[in-house]
Amino acid sequence: MKELDIIRKAARAGGAILRAKFGKVGYRLKGRANLLTEADLASEKAVKAVIRRAFPDDGFMAEESRLEETPNGRLWIIDPLDGTTNYAHGFPAAAVSIAFAQHGKVKAGGVYDPFKEELFLAARGGGARLNGRRLKVSKVPVLDRALLVTGFPYDRGERANFYCGFFSEFMRLSHDVRRLGVASLDMCWLAAGRTDGYWEFGLKPWDVAAGKVILEEAGGKVSDFSGHPWARPADMGTQTLATNGRLHAAMLRVIRRRLGK
Numbered sequence: 001m002k003e004l005d006i007i008r009k010a011a012r013a014g015g016a017i018l019r020a021k022f023g024k025v026g027y028r029l030k031g032r033a034n035l036l037t038e039a040d041l042a043s044e045k046a047v048k049a050v051i052r053r054a055f056p057d058d059g060f061m062a063e064e065s066r067l068e069e070t071p072n073g074r075l076w077i078i079d080p081l082d083g084t085t086n087y088a089h090g091f092p093a094a095a096v097s098i099a100f101a102q103h104g105k106v107k108a109g110g111v112y113d114p115f116k117e118e119l120f121l122a123a124r125g126g127g128a129r130l131n132g133r134r135l136k137v138s139k140v141p142v143l144d145r146a147l148l149v150t151g152f153p154y155d156r157g158e159r160a161n162f163y164c165g166f167f168s169e170f171m172r173l174s175h176d177v178r179r180l181g182v183a184s185l186d187m188c189w190l191a192a193g194r195t196d197g198y199w200e201f202g203l204k205p206w207d208v209a210a211g212k213v214i215l216e217e218a219g220g221k222v223s224d225f226s227g228h229p230w231a232r233p234a235d236m237g238t239q240t241l242a243t244n245g246r247l248h249a250a251m252l253r254v255i256r257r258r259l260g261k
Helices: 002-021 038-054 084-088 160-173 183-191 205-217 248-259
Strands: 027-031 034-037 059-062 074-082 095-102 105-113 118-123 128-130 147-150 176-178 197-201 221-223 239-243
Touching: 002 038, 002 074, 002 095, 002 105, 002 118, 034 038, 034 084, 038 059, 038 074, 038 095, 059 205, 074 084, 074 183, 074 205, 095 183, 095 205, 105 183, 105 205, 118 183, 118 205, 128 205, 147 160, 147 183, 160 176, 160 197, 160 248, 183 197, 183 205, 183 239, 197 248, 205 221, 205 239, 221 248, 239 248
Parallel strands: 059 074, 147 176, 147 197
Antiparallel strands: 027 034, 074 095, 095 105, 105 118, 118 128, 197 239, 221 239
16 A cells, blocks of 8 residues: 555654664653653654655644644554653664554554664554564463563653552563563564563553554554553553453453452
């Protein structure tokens, strides 16, 4: 599909900027733990320019700018720099995440890691690929053999004990738990079979829209903490449980138990 080709080009354009500016930019705070760099803004500008040349009438939902809606029902959901805190500190784990949605349904997505030069792509019904290679989730069937991933929201300082309670429980039940700090890559690594399950509170649509279609096309499952799918793009990420499918019910039970449900 043409949209997937544009995602590929736009993600690489944004990624080139992230590589060029890495280690050369400062940051300002949008909140106590929410950073913004010059690279975020430059990457978003480059990504949008590629998309606008191909689809000038489409709308945008992006982390660093206001929602731009258009009557045609076509929406591009963009995180030009997922992992800003890593990036600002010179920690080379970050990505450009781009999803295309039409009439509220995500049709295609791409996530590009400019440091590993890994480009994850998927179109609904067409499978998921990493640099052209077909992706499949892991076959790990039980939590006590699983490698899990999580992240902590921007209010982690105020609710550290709450979030760490989930971390502690899953650490006890699994092989181990990792935290990369890049939600889009967390979902893509799950799609690639590198990890087996992932949970996080407080994400936004631009964090997960592309990763969702990539993971699902690789055979995985995504839901909220009630086990329900996200109803529309605006709902994406508030509660995120993503797994290889085999672990979904078990992880859901742990989360719901800790939530008192």
